[in-house]
Amino acid sequence: MTIKSASSIINPGKVYQYTDNGEPMRGGMKDVYFSPDKSYVVAFYRDKQDFNSRERLTKIVTQYYDSFFNREGGDYYKNIYSWPTDIVQQDQKIGLIVPTYNKNFFFKKGYVANDGIRGKEKQGLWFASAKFRNKQFSLRLDESELGNWLSYFQITVKIARGVKRLHAAGLAHSDLSYKNVLIDPVSKDATIIDIDGLVVPGLYPPDVIGTADFIAPEVLATKHLPLRDPLRKHANRLTDLHALAVMIYMYLLYRHPLKGGKVNALDTEMDDLLSMGEKALFVENPSDVSNRPKIDQISKWSLPWGDTTKLPYTITGPYLKTLFDQAFIKGLHHPDQRPNADMWEQALLKTTDLMEPCSNVNCEQKWFVFDNSTSPKCPFCGTHIKGTVPMLDLYYEFKTDIWKPENHRLMVYSNQYLFQWHVNRHTHRNEKLSAEQKIPVGYFTFHNQKWMFVNQTLASLKDLEENKQIPLGSMVELTDGKKLLLSKEDGGRVVVVTITNK
Ligand SMILES: [Zn+2]
Numbered sequence: 001m002t003i004k005s006a007s008s009i010i011n012p013g014k015v016y017q018y019t020d021n022g023e024p025m026r027g028g029m030k031d032v033y034f035s036p037d038k039s040y041v042v043a044f045y046r047d048k049q050d051f052n053s054r055e056r057l058t059k060i061v062t063q064y065y066d067s068f069f070n071r072e073g074g075d076y077y078k079n080i081y082s083w084p085t086d087i088v089q090q091d092q093k094i095g096l097i098v099p100t101y102n103k104n105f106f107f108k109k110g111y112v113a114n115d116g117i118r119g120k121e122k123q124g125l126w127f128a129s130a131k132f133r134n135k136q137f138s139l140r141l142d143e144s145e146l147g148n149w150l151s152y153f154q155i156t157v158k159i160a161r162g163v164k165r166l167h168a169a170g171l172a173h174s175d176l177s178y179k180n181v182l183i184d185p186v187s188k189d190a191t192i193i194d195i196d197g198l199v200v201p202g203l204y205p206p207d208v209i210g211t212a213d214f215i216a217p218e219v220l221a222t223k224h225l226p227l228r229d230p231l232r233k234h235a236n237r238l239t240d241l242h243a244l245a246v247m248i249y250m251y252l253l254y255r256h257p258l259k260g261g262k263v264n265a266l267d268t269e270m271d272d273l274l275s276m277g278e279k280a281l282f283v284e285n286p287s288d289v290s291n292r293p294k295i296d297q298i299s300k301w302s303l304p305w306g307d308t309t310k311l312p313y314t315i316t317g318p319y320l321k322t323l324f325d326q327a328f329i330k331g332l333h334h335p336d337q338r339p340n341a342d343m344w345e346q347a348l349l350k351t352t353d354l355m356e357p358c359s360n361v362n363c364e365q366k367w368f369v370f371d372n373s374t375s376p377k378c379p380f381c382g383t384h385i386k387g388t389v390p391m392l393d394l395y396y397e398f399k400t401d402i403w404k405p406e407n408h409r410l411m412v413y414s415n416q417y418l419f420q421w422h423v424n425r426h427t428h429r430n431e432k433l434s435a436e437q438k439i440p441v442g443y444f445t446f447h448n449q450k451w452m453f454v455n456q457t458l459a460s461l462k463d464l465e466e467n468k469q470i471p472l473g474s475m476v477e478l479t480d481g482k483k484l485l486l487s488k489e490d491g492g493r494v495v496v497v498t499i500t501n502k
Contacts, residue, residue: 003036006088006095010062016088016097018042027194034100042088044095054094056203057087057196061096064198067169076431080162082182082193096196104189105182109142124178127152127185128250130305133364137301147185148366149380150355152251154188157348161431162192163244164341167237172199174235176243177211178250205234212276213256216242217333220277238335245327248344252316254305257282257328260291282328284313315379317354317369319347349429353410353422358383370411376501385501389413390444390451390478392495396425403494410495412451412478416444418486423458426491444478451478451499460488 001021008014017036024031030043049057061084068077077083079102086097101121110117116139117126126132132141159181166173173180173192180194199205209215209223216239225232233239249257260283264274275281281291298306305311314321323339331338339347355367356376360383368378370389377384390412395403410422417440421429427437441457452475455461461470464483470476476484480499486492 006042006090008086009089010087016042038100040097040099042095043098044093049094052204056200059200060198061086073432077165080158080191081195082191083195101182104184104187109144111139112142113138122182122184124181124183127183128178130254131301134301150367151185151188153348153352155183155190156248156251157345158190160341160345163240167341170201172235172237172240174199174205175208175210176240177214178247179211199235210235214243214246217277217280218335220273238338241338241340244341253313261294261297262291280332284308285329311379315369317351319350323347350408356411356413359386389500391498395494412444414446418442423486423493424491425493453478458486461486
């Protein structure tokens with residue numbers, strides 16, 4: 001093992017050391033070496049980088065690095081991306097300095113059966129496939145690695161935020177996929193890697209087409225054209241949005257939204273190209289059922305997830321159904337119709353408010369989206385909800401004394417919290433929330449056979465029926481039809497209680 005060094009081409013005099021044992025980790029385009037203290041890696045491109053590429057990389061590690069991280073709130077994004085911090089040169093080779101991933105992004109256990117992937121990076125693909133969580137499959141992941149269904153909503157919120165911030169800066173990732181996102185269902189974290197492929201305004205995009213499964217249909221349909229042909233479609237913000245939609249669908253449903261039973265050509269390669277490109281069709285398209293997965297073709301390891309009749313995409317709830325329709329029906333061949341990252345973030349967050357814990361302790365997913373049916377049950381294990389379930393519909397003051405529903409509902413369960421973003425419509429649930437805004441304002445509890453809300457910090461909580469203030473530290477019972485004013489401040493909401501399963 002030799003310790004070598006490489007000099008920064010951006011910060012004069014700055015030198016980075018790395019250890020070379022002759023066998024670097026090999027990425028798609030780069031050879032990767034650890035620093036002696038393992039706090040960063042040096043990733044050398046195997047191929048020579050042209051002027052355009054050097055310009056692009058320089059902007060990524062300087063101008064864009066500063067605008068993302070060296071500002072208020074910038075720390076939040078340090079966890080969401082694995083962003084290169086410097087560029088080095090060694091002989092003729094260009095390399096990037098990238099901080100080492102957090103410990104939680106490496107498998108502690110990995111497979112149940114053996115140590116094959118212990119210590120390896122938790123690439124998203126391990127968690128986007130039904131096989132690796134199938135109890136009959138010998139190389140499944142250990143339960144301690146998997147998290148529960150709610151974890152994947154929290155993870156995809158972070159991915160959506162990462163994509164949202166890139167797009168707000170005019171950048172596109174260009175190769176978003178479950179290979180370029182590391183996720184940890186245990187800490188519910190995600191980090192977007194391979195940032196060096198970013199599409200920077202004003203410079204040619206990198207010559208990558210993306211990762212199979214995530215390439216947008218229009219990119220595949222034009223990939224036979226010469227690279228600089230004006231009709232050739234390249235990676236951009238809208239192709240990122242296709243990849244983001246595919247990723248969210250896969251993390252929640254463990255199957256691919258476009259890989260169904262329809263055959264578009266007899267030649268396999270041509271069939272793949274058409275089925276993911278020009279002829280792409282959502283497997284759950286409600287009006288065109290020709291690409292439904294054929295049950296006899298689904299691998300037994302993928303069941304029941306591969307069977308869209310057993311676990312249809314509607315189990316993700318109304319907000320996400322709307323966005324999946326927009327991404328995979330309307331927007332599949334009309335890129336400008338695709339939902340943007342902020343819409344995904346908001347729909348995922350609102351869906352978590354519709355979730356209920358499953359009462360079956362052996363349930364594999366532990367959480368499900370309440371479907372508003374008369375006999376609600378967990379779609380994963382079939383366990384029915386026992387007893388009563390209160391839900392709160394949020395209303396805002398449209399004009400003086402005219403209250404309108406916000407299309408936002410909060411399901412109540414024992415020890416569920418209420419937050420400031422439920423109380424006041426001027427508080428948005430996003431990455432900009434302050435520590436104070438993340439503190440619950442109260443919680444719900446089932447007490448003496450009654451559902452109660454315990455008011456911890458709401459100074460002007462009022463029971464509108466009884467025209468009575470609910471002081472701090474006291475409780476109010478949730479009964480069917482009850483209306484509570486959560487705050488008399490501007491933007492303060494009213495919630496209307498419905499008790500189901502009476
Ligand atoms: Zn269940």
